[in-house]
Every structure is written in structure tokens, then in C-alpha cells.
Amino acid sequence: MYYYDYYNNPYDYYFRQPDLGSEWDEQEGAWRGVWRRRGNSNIFDARWTMPGAQPITAMLRMFQYGNFVFIQRQNSSDGNNCVYTGTIAADGRTVSGTYRCNQGGGSWSATIRRRPQPGPGPGPGPGPRPRGLGREWHEQEGSWTGVWRRRGNSNIFDARWTMPGAQPITAVLTINRYGDSVQVHRRNGSDGNDCDYTGNVGADGRTVTGTYRCTTGGGSWRATITF
The missing domain is CATH 2.40.128.120 (Quinohemoprotein amine dehydrogenase alpha subunit, domain 2)
Known part of the structure; x- marks a missing residue:
């Protein structure tokens, strides 16, 4: 061929x-x-x-x-x-x-x-709903609670998950947003588990829900974006 x-x-x-x-x-x-x-x-x-x-x-x-x-x-x-x-x-x-x-x-x-598309900047009055990546995501997947913090204005986030009685997990995330669709790639996890998340941003522009698949396991997840 x-x-x-x-x-x-x-x-x-x-x-x-x-x-x-x-x-x-x-x-x-x-x-x-x-x-x-x-x-x-x-x-x-x-x-x-x-x-x-x-x-x-x-x-x-x-x-x-x-x-x-x-x-x-x-x-x-x-x-x-x-x-x-x-x-x-x-x-x-x-x-x-x-x-x-x-x-x-x-x-x-x-x-x-693909490289993320920038969202509209802030304006006077209530304006349109936020469409950017925010500065911090508060996430939940099963019994794990995650905090994802953005590196400056990039699409790279430093993530940390905790669960009572378990060792915390850290990883580096790459988040891409296309309209209301979100793709998250989790790499360099301290547990050795790489994951891919897909989700959709709700009508409020801040809540995200979706599913994820990892090297081992998977499930559903949800998050709140803090701007």
C-alpha cells in the first residue's frame, strides 16, 4: 500500500x-x-x-x-x-x-x-455567560474530590484529588474547550493512571458533567468552574 x-x-x-x-x-x-x-x-x-x-x-x-x-x-x-x-x-x-x-x-x-479557542473577555453589566476555562475547577468523580488550578492563561492545569483514607493523587491536565464541549487529558498522574475526560458545560456556563476513561477504570464526573 x-x-x-x-x-x-x-x-x-x-x-x-x-x-x-x-x-x-x-x-x-x-x-x-x-x-x-x-x-x-x-x-x-x-x-x-x-x-x-x-x-x-x-x-x-x-x-x-x-x-x-x-x-x-x-x-x-x-x-x-x-x-x-x-x-x-x-x-x-x-x-x-x-x-x-x-x-x-x-x-x-x-x-x-486542538488549541483552545479564547472566550470573550469581561464587559460591563451582566453580559454573556462565561465561556473561558476559568481559574479553578472543583471536580467530583466517585468518592474522589478534585481541585484543578490553571497555570496562568494557559490550558494547563495542576490537579489534586483527595478521598478520606486514601493517598492524594496529583496529575497535569490539558483542557480544551470547543463551545460547550470540553476535553480534558490527564497525564503524569502520581498513581500512573492516564485518563481522558469528555463533558458539556451547562446553561449557567459554570457546571460541567460528563464521562471519563482511564488506563484502569472510568466513570462519570462533574465540576464547577470558578472564574
Whole structure:
């Protein structure tokens, strides 16, 4: 399977691409991948991890036509180069498809992360409801209570969860907001548990509810944004 099996100009790597996002969180079998974009190019630096295995790195060259994506994986540290094809879902953020490598292949899925859109600034009077990320989130998931504090004006939060009788857990969060939809990526957890949260902001602009999935476990969550 080669690039020219799909397109007429296999070596034209400089044509303008749609918004490929800034980072893709990917899953293929037991491997979890993080694909980070180089600026505004269609080149991504990728790293895959799996418990008990040596991490794998590679360079990706990504092409998108409508909701179809074609990805070339090259310079793999394990020597296994691959071709991925997939379809972007109607939400514009989730992708699924199949891949084939020098050795092996299978199915894959990913979530596209994009840079957050800034909300409107404060104005006189009551004005519109808040639409930004706030400065602190007070969160609840099961018996755990979380406090997520924002780093300046970035979309990075330092999070800490507590539960009576349990060791506190800390992690770094990346929060992206698209209108009233929220994506939260929890990484570097002190418990070793990476998670992805999705949710929706309520009509008041401050309450958030949704679900989350972790390396181990998952469930529902809710939070209140403090501005």
C-alpha cells in the first residue's frame, strides 16, 4: 500500500491541509500513542508506550481529504514502518480505521486535540455567560474530590484529588474547550493512571458533567468552574 494508491500527486507534500489539530491521542491494540504536530505542517512526532515494553518513536506524515485521513509512519525506532487509513467522525475529533506495517497490522482509533479557542473577555453589566476555562475547577468523580488550578492563561492545569483514607493523587491536565464541549487529558498522574475526560458545560456556563476513561477504570464526573 503506497501513497500513490490513493492520490494522483504522491510527492506533493506541500499542499495546504485542513486543521489537523495540535496533538492526537491514539490507541492500537495495547499501545497508546501521542502524536504531536510540528507547527502548522503535516508532520507529527509520535511516541507509543505499553506497560512492560520499550517505547517506540516515529515520524508521521499526515494527509486529510474531507473526512478521510492517510498517514505514513516512517523512521520507526523499532524498524516497523506503517500506513494508516481512517475516517474522521461527524464530531470532527474522533478517528478510526486500520493500519498495515512491514510486520503486522490491525485497527486503530484516535482523538484529535486542538488549541483552545479564547472566550470573550469581561464587559460591563451582566453580559454573556462565561465561556473561558476559568481559574479553578472543583471536580467530583466517585468518592474522589478534585481541585484543578490553571497555570496562568494557559490550558494547563495542576490537579489534586483527595478521598478520606486514601493517598492524594496529583496529575497535569490539558483542557480544551470547543463551545460547550470540553476535553480534558490527564497525564503524569502520581498513581500512573492516564485518563481522558469528555463533558458539556451547562446553561449557567459554570457546571460541567460528563464521562471519563482511564488506563484502569472510568466513570462519570462533574465540576464547577470558578472564574
